Amino acid sequence: MSYGFDFDQEINRDRSHSVKYDGRQAMFGKSDVIPAWVADMDFAAPPAVTRALIERAHHPIYGYTQFPDSLYEALIGWMQHRHGWTVQRDWIVMCPGVVPSIHAAVLALTQPGESIVIQPPVYFPFFSAASQTGRQLLQNPLRLDNDRYTIDFEHLEQCARQAKFLLLCSPHNPAGRVWSPAELERLLQLASAHNLTIFSDEIHHDLIYPGHRHHVLAALAAHHCSIITAVAPSKTFNIPGLNLSALIIPDKTIRTAIIKAFDTLHVNASNPFSITAFEAAYRDGEAWLEALVYYLRDTRDDVCAYLMQHLPEVKVIPAQGTYLLWLDCRTWGLSDAQLKHFFIHEAGVGLNPGVQFGHEGSGFMRLNIGMPRHTVLRILKKITEAKFCR
Ligand SMILES: Cc1ncc(COP(=O)(O)O)c(C=O)c1O
Incomplete structure (x- = not known):
């Protein structure tokens, strides 16, 4: 499906001082997890915004x-x-x-x-x-x-x-x-x-x-x-x-x-x-936003479908808004420390542990899907493979 903007484009954010990428060592104790935590997206901002910033920068x-x-x-x-x-x-x-x-x-x-x-x-x-x-x-x-x-x-x-x-x-x-x-x-x-x-x-x-x-x-x-x-x-x-x-x-x-x-x-x-x-x-920016929402909607649906097929014990709380998906991993019976360890060290992915959001988040993980869909699916695949290797 064409969205009119290239949300599938992979943009290297390494060494751009991004919290999400360059902050991985501090957050996860290793810098090679695929980051899906802090709430910003890996998409280029709307072209109209970039154009306006460049124009402003030209005034020295x-x-x-x-x-x-x-x-x-x-x-x-x-x-x-x-x-x-x-x-x-x-x-x-x-x-x-x-x-x-x-x-x-x-x-x-x-x-x-x-x-x-x-x-x-x-x-x-x-x-x-x-x-x-x-x-x-x-x-x-x-x-x-x-x-x-x-x-x-x-x-x-x-x-x-x-x-x-x-x-x-x-x-x-x-x-x-x-x-x-x-x-x-x-x-x-x-x-x-x-x-x-x-x-x-x-x-x-x-x-x-x-x-x-x-x-x-x-x-x-x-x-x-x-x-x-x-x-x-x-x-x-x-x-x-x-x-x-x-x-x-x-x-x-x-x-x-x-x-x-x-x-x-x-x-x-x-x-x-x-x-x-x-x-x-x-x-x-409105046209960009409308395209983005459809892209995120399709990603959300793909995440639900993937997990239902490959890892049905992880339930996705159906998101009505935001690009943050709340994954219910409680059936695994892991403590929060074990869950965190599993995601970081066994699956190699960097999500937010649910307990960060209060005791009620115990046993959950928060997945940021604001990135090219193929990367989100790679994250899910890594989680699934790691689970089967246990
Ligand atoms: C609900 C909510 N409020 C506020 C913020 C952060 O806002 P700001 O960066 O403007 O302080 C976030 C970022 O994730 C958020 O999810």
């Missing part, structure tokens, strides 16, 4: 740079067109990354000792947002029934009585869930009843497989009140190293508090290259 002065109107317009246009959400310009706060924003929001909106609710298994910096800021973690583990993760609303209600801040991952990394409007509405009701502020990390919200639709939480809220929405072109267009994201905060008091936290830390997000890429991606 890389001085302090401010955010142009055209950058805000590109983001507002994208949110309207792709997500049906009308965003006002003064709601937008630019910031280098989503993780720093989470920390800034926690510092700005909660007090030391207060609790933060997270829903594991979940992206691991959600844990450190509490542990590194002197806040308490209140965990509302997702429920896993019939290979599908859902929110435990009864338990969440109990948590909401003891906390005023919730970190939501939407779509969810690593569970691959794209939350339904009904789930999000229920969350909003609960938040409203208990005065819960929600930080909605929607960084993966453009990577949604056909048949599913992402709903921006704040767009569903009758009054936007206490929701901070984090978005970025970084996962969508594979430019995370450029470090630029945006918070969308309709509530003025919350917005002012977060801006103050950034100002206190002197976090300066403006950078001539990140600004250029951000704007070009949102303005001219």
Whole structure:
């Protein structure tokens, strides 16, 4: 099948200072595993982004740079067109990354000792947002029934009585869930009843497989009140190293508090290259993204088919979004240390151990499929062969 862009092209990332490749020794204790861990992709960024960066580089002065109107317009246009959400310009706060924003929001909106609710298994910096800021973690583990993760609303209600801040991952990394409007509405009701502020990390919200639709939480809220929405072109267009994201905060008091936290830390997000890429991606990257989603969908389906045929005891949790697949290896009965050892030293592949995402991830592995499909299949083959050699 032709996708219109060459996602099968293999690009050598060695010695490009890439965390995923050059960080293998530090992460896995060896540098020859096929890396499928940290969440960036091995695809060239959209040609429109590369063209814009080259053009910017031709201007040989890389001085302090401010955010142009055209950058805000590109983001507002994208949110309207792709997500049906009308965003006002003064709601937008630019910031280098989503993780720093989470920390800034926690510092700005909660007090030391207060609790933060997270829903594991979940992206691991959600844990450190509490542990590194002197806040308490209140965990509302997702429920896993019939290979599908859902929110435990009864338990969440109990948590909401003891906390005023919730970190939501939407779509969810690593569970691959794209939350339904009904789930999000229920969350909003609960938040409203208990005065819960929600930080909605929607960084993966453009990577949604056909048949599913992402709903921006704040767009569903009758009054936007206490929701901070984090978005970025970084996962969508594979430019995370450029470090630029945006918070969308309709509530003025919350917005002012977060801006103050950034100002206190002197976090300066403006950078001539990140600004250029951000704007070009949102303005001219849509055709590339649409092709990418089909490519990833086909890869996801091939992974499921391959495992079903060759290694049926490993179950893939059906991902509705994101390029991260959550593999349930629990039937092997290995401890997490044994599982890690098996993947690294016997199969020679570098995935994220599920326990990194909380105890609920015990016995799971996270596979990043953002790479040429033949490489993903090579990884699966190596896992299968290693399993049969045991
Ligand atoms: C849910 C989620 N939030 C945030 C990030 C990282 O965001 P940033 O690089 O902008 O800090 C990731 C990266 O994997 C992620 O999966």
